[in-house]
Amino acid sequence: MSFNARGIWAIYCFEMARFTRTIWQSLVTPVITTSLYFVVFGSAIGSRMSDVNGVPYAAFIVPGLIMMALFTESIFNGSFGIYFPKFTGTIYELLSAPISYGEAVLAYVGAAATKSVVLGLVILGTASLFVPIHILHPVLMLGFLILISVTFSLFGFILGIWADGFEQLNVVPMLVVTPMTFLGGAFYSIDMLPAGWRTVALFNPVVYLISGFRWAFFGASDVAVILSLSTTLVFFFACLTVVAWIFKTGYRLKN
Amino acid sequence: MSAIISISNLTKIYKSGLQALKPVSLDIKKGEIFALLGPNGAGKTTMISIVCGLVTPSGGTVTVDGHDILKDYRITRSKIGLVPQELTTASFETVLATVTFSRGLFGKPANPAHIEKVLRDLSLWDKRHSKITTLSGGMKRRVLIAKALAHEPEILFLDEPTAGVDVELRRDMWAMVRTLRAQGVTIILTTHYIDEAEEMADRIGVITKGELIVVEEKTALMQKLGKKELSLQLQEPMTVVPAGLSDWNVALKSDGHELLYTFDAHTEETGIPALLKRMSELGIGFKDLKTSQSSLEDIFVSLVHSDSQPGAQP
Numbered sequence: 001m002s003f004n005a006r007g008i009w010a011i012y013c014f015e016m017a018r019f020t021r022t023i024w025q026s027l028v029t030p031v032i033t034t035s036l037y038f039v040v041f042g043s044a045i046g047s048r049m050s051d052v053n054g055v056p057y058a059a060f061i062v063p064g065l066i067m068m069a070l071f072t073e074s075i076f077n078g079s080f081g082i083y084f085p086k087f088t089g090t091i092y093e094l095l096s097a098p099i100s101y102g103e104a105v106l107a108y109v110g111a112a113a114t115k116s117v118v119l120g121l122v123i124l125g126t127a128s129l130f131v132p133i134h135i136l137h138p139v140l141m142l143g144f145l146i147l148i149s150v151t152f153s154l155f156g157f158i159l160g161i162w163a164d165g166f167e168q169l170n171v172v173p174m175l176v177v178t179p180m181t182f183l184g185g186a187f188y189s190i191d192m193l194p195a196g197w198r199t200v201a202l203f204n205p206v207v208y209l210i211s212g213f214r215w216a217f218f219g220a221s222d223v224a225v226i227l228s229l230s231t232t233l234v235f236f237f238a239c240l241t242v243v244a245w246i247f248k249t250g251y252r253l254k255n
Numbered sequence: 256m257s258a259i260i261s262i263s264n265l266t267k268i269y270k271s272g273l274q275a276l277k278p279v280s281l282d283i284k285k286g287e288i289f290a291l292l293g294p295n296g297a298g299k300t301t302m303i304s305i306v307c308g309l310v311t312p313s314g315g316t317v318t319v320d321g322h323d324i325l326k327d328y329r330i331t332r333s334k335i336g337l338v339p340q341e342l343t344t345a346s347f348e349t350v351l352a353t354v355t356f357s358r359g360l361f362g363k364p365a366n367p368a369h370i371e372k373v374l375r376d377l378s379l380w381d382k383r384h385s386k387i388t389t390l391s392g393g394m395k396r397r398v399l400i401a402k403a404l405a406h407e408p409e410i411l412f413l414d415e416p417t418a419g420v421d422v423e424l425r426r427d428m429w430a431m432v433r434t435l436r437a438q439g440v441t442i443i444l445t446t447h448y449i450d451e452a453e454e455m456a457d458r459i460g461v462i463t464k465g466e467l468i469v470v471e472e473k474t475a476l477m478q479k480l481g482k483k484e485l486s487l488q489l490q491e492p493m494t495v496v497p498a499g500l501s502d503w504n505v506a507l508k509s510d511g512h513e514l515l516y517t518f519d520a521h522t523e524e525t526g527i528p529a530l531l532k533r534m535s536e537l538g539i540g541f542k543d544l545k546t547s548q549s550s551l552e553d554i555f556v557s558l559v560h561s562d563s564q565p566g567a568q569p
Binding site for chain 1: 332335
């Protein structure tokens with residue numbers, strides 16, 4: 001046995017089982033939340049807004065809404081999947097199993113990312129009930145969706161290994177990722193900002209992620225799409241490097 | 256019999272600086288029940304955790320069936336089942352789901368018949384659709400054992416299997432261990448209940464402060480280190496041991512009503528006939544007599560607490 005495919009599949013199914021068991025929390029809650037955003041920002045306020053880059057405001061915020069849910073959910077799923085066994089002690093089984101670290105990451109992050117992608121598509125479906133959406137580059141849209149889901153799930157996985165308590169698990173998504181998402185142009189184009197703030201916004205990596213995703217929808221973006229893609233990949237490989245280091249040293253997993 | 260686990264000069268120093276294991280060497284024979292005895296914090300769990308892959312060794316080597324635990328971890332780990340000390344179970348899964356998961360995690364193809372057998376053997380079959388949170392502590396312990404057996408391991412580690420377990424489950428567990436041994440499974444258990452080791456083990460290792468101070472066949476250990484005592488209830492109490500009995504290791508107990516003679520169980524000559532003869536010559540009468548053998552517990556306590564360490568490691 002040089003590759004434990006059954007082990008990966010077992011973990012993947014185990015994680016997905018939690019997803020379906022908590023379907024209400026996992027899927028319905030974010031959908032309702034997003035719908036509320038949509039009602040407030042899309043219909044109530046959006047009707048008074050002018051088009052952004054020729055896109056009606058209600059449609060314009062759809063990619064931002066998806067991204068926002070994607071970030072939070074990926075981090076949550078990625079971190080919870082590994083933190084919970086650590087917290088309850090059931091991680092002993094994973095550590096004693098004939099499975100490599102890489103395989104474990106593949107299983108946990110794969111499951112977390114799968115959930116996020118499903119969630120993203122469900123939100124997209126929900127949004128299309130409110131406003132007609134035409135996706136200019138569907139394949140690239142899906143590519144961004146998957147890549148960002150995987151990257152943030154990986155980031156969540158790191159967070160889950162690092163975290164000592166549930167507070168830490170919440171702090172990063174609440175205090176870092178959510179503000180960055182709000183300031184990252186989920187609801188506006190950074191072109192709308194005054195020149196000074198626009199420069200500041202360009203230091204926010206989330207701007208690039210949202211902009212790239214939005215480009216896949218409408219063909220218009222705040223920053224060049226290649227820059228968006230590069231930023232996503234840099235973040236992805238950074239997370240991958242940290243995970244590799246964690247496993248090499250056994251950081252917070254093994255004594 | 257050949258060694259299925261071979262531990263050689265294994266050491267572990269935790270980041271805190273605590274030396275949990277001084278160089279420890281030990282061979283576990285295929286098919287035996289080996290009991291690792293020791294007080295809390297002696298290094299029992301550390302040793303098991305290293306063999307199973309939960310803790311990284313600081314030095315030394317461990318091979319399982321000839322394979323290095325670090326280099327060939329896939330091979331060694333698939334041969335081992337571990338029942339941890341703590342009752343750590345994923346709470347919201349059903350019994351059947353969690354046991355099936357364990358088999359998959361260890362890379363084995365699905366085998367519902369085997370899972371059913373394991374669950375039936377552990378009296379868990381009726382509870383297979385129950386969520387683990389709803390089970391009692393004893394039942395959770397059984398679930399942990401079922402998980403460890405799901406992938407048909409050749410070696411089973413039981414870390415304090417009967418800590419906090421009721422008498423019935425304890426008996427069941429002992430019976431289960433014997434059945435597994437009959438199937439050829441090698442079993443290593445840690446315990447600080449001496450009677451458990453006495454009841455089950457073929458060989459016993461005593462570990463204290465990270466050092467394995469004794470490894471011995473159970474019967475040999477008890478014979479080698481066990482003392483026998485002859486207690487004589489005297490007809491007339493005495494204040495001092497008569498000079499005529501000074502050749503024997505005797506002492507007065509119970510305010511001079513009892514004469515206690517301690518002797519080595521494994522010597523050919525117990526000295527009892529000569530002692531009784533001398534007593535009759537001296538006119539010391541007794542009403543009753545009994546002999547008793549020190550338990551493993553006494554041996555253990557004397558081993559762990561003595562500064563000199565009797566019974567060198569083979």
